[in-house]
Amino acid sequence: MAANFDLTNLAVTGLAPGNELLYDNAGMPSIMVKIPKMTYKQLGMGESTAVHPAFIVNGTEVDAIYISKYLNIVQDGRAYSIGGVDPAAGMNFDQARQYCEAKGEGWHCMTRIEWGLILRWCIANGFLPKGNTSFGKHPSENVYKAIPTYKDGDKGTGRTATGTGPLTWYHDQTPSGIADLTGNIWEWSGGVRMVYGELQILANNNGADSAHSQSATSAEWKAINAADGTLITPNGSGTTSGSVKADHINNKLVWSTNITVKKDESDYETEAQIECDSTIKDGAKLWLYNLGFLEYPGDTLEDGNGCWFNNGAAERCFSSGGSWSNSSCGLASFSGHGPRSLTWANLGFRSAFVKLPTA
Template structure:
């Protein structure tokens, strides 16, 4: 029996709902299957329609598969494996390439997919803890993970090995969950960005398909109409008429059809405080909530002290999520950082691959 077959048997014995998926080189990644669900199942009063993470190329998919662990890279391909020091110092385009080189259906985890997981966790009362305080969670003192060898932050623990923390660091609080979504390293999100403060995304979960380019000049990028919530073609300068933009009002990130305070600078607030101006309709707000760009409820404690950072003056800024080992209580599933360009590459920034069976005509 092949070693990979034995590994699959061992995984099923401990984590029966997890899967080992193989790329086009026949090499394994440990993945967590997330079955399709509706927005109304994760957002009270939400639409009775399928969450956008499960819509690719205009068709519904039955499930998405998310890397159980933050990824490593081997021969320019991404892999989800336990007890590894995750790959860092990787820019957005590299992260996309490491994922898509694995074959059809493999892709960088998208904003839609991250939002689906975050909303599911909140709806099920299971916001995971993680390495956001130098090897442990800021809210805990006695639980730690295995430090990555040779990596430290001024003598303190920095990154930890994937999946070595307590089960409270898993998205569902079990051994079968997705690990390290809170802290350890920030993770690039595909299919989302701002252009001079204008929010732009790829439609639904089209960023899961390599045929939909995420290049800076790609025509796949869409703005969101502040009145209807529809995807609209941006004008390229961040000033599309009536598109949703990120403004800064009274010390809070505020979505609006116009920007009153624009600056090429980092500004942040608690995610629970992120709000909308009157120019953003309920229909448009529903789109933002489904993508976890906007709180889906008014109960601040449900988002703990996760923070959102934005820059509404730069030409292009991409998003990454989750936080790092030094972000403390500001890290978490709803922590969102949108102040860095796609070329950013630091020792606290990595990524996670995902997989979907691409729909066929």
């Protein structure tokens, strides 16, 4: 009997091992990068053989997660990962999630815990990808440029076609990697927000399951107990006793249980400048490491990796990676100063997929 191969998928995996075509509920494919389950030890975070929380959904470990190889486009209300196209931009947080979740069970907007996983993998392997952070190119690569798809007025190239940059723009420096995580456009990140400066998350990678609401009023949002890292129910005003919060001290983000300087405005620093005070204990720090909100001991991130936050607004959502006009940005960059209603020409998203565990 002749073998029944998916010839298209076979071609994709032959050219880029570790890549797969995944089909959604409309029967349409996306090119995805498979990330197998990994432990803290494998990620250079000590000797623990516990799995990274990106691989825990609904309290159960999953064998792999799949990240869109490319920034997504939108077709018929669904998100797709396709190379060589102008990435979709200009949608708000809820719209980005809707485009992903419309694809069916397990599809979701890439979560910040997944982003933190990729960041940890790159750091452990001694390489942080570059990207379009300087109007079509990276500041350190004057020769390499990607294909322009959108012009930023008289400043020059804005967005570039997905995956058309050099291999240094892929997370593993190979054609099998995830493209354009750094620069091009900011990417909405699910499963995390700030409420009046209080950091709130969905447990582990529950943001990968659309059954867990990420609405502004959802009861799924949890604060982090600074004493031991357990997740606790927030009080809604950002003043939950003993929770992890973003303080603003000496022009730096300092994680603390108290906020001494509150500002309803955007503040900037680099990832390497972010600190914890003595109220943040090891269990809570682990969440911050996993989310990419605190540099892990011994890390030596490159200059840049600019970060923005707002600790005075009622709610602020997060995006990751920087854009074409953020030469100070890198893979560790995040922006937590925008509301969920924010829309920009340099703000898009990337879908991910996980096979949800069954009861």
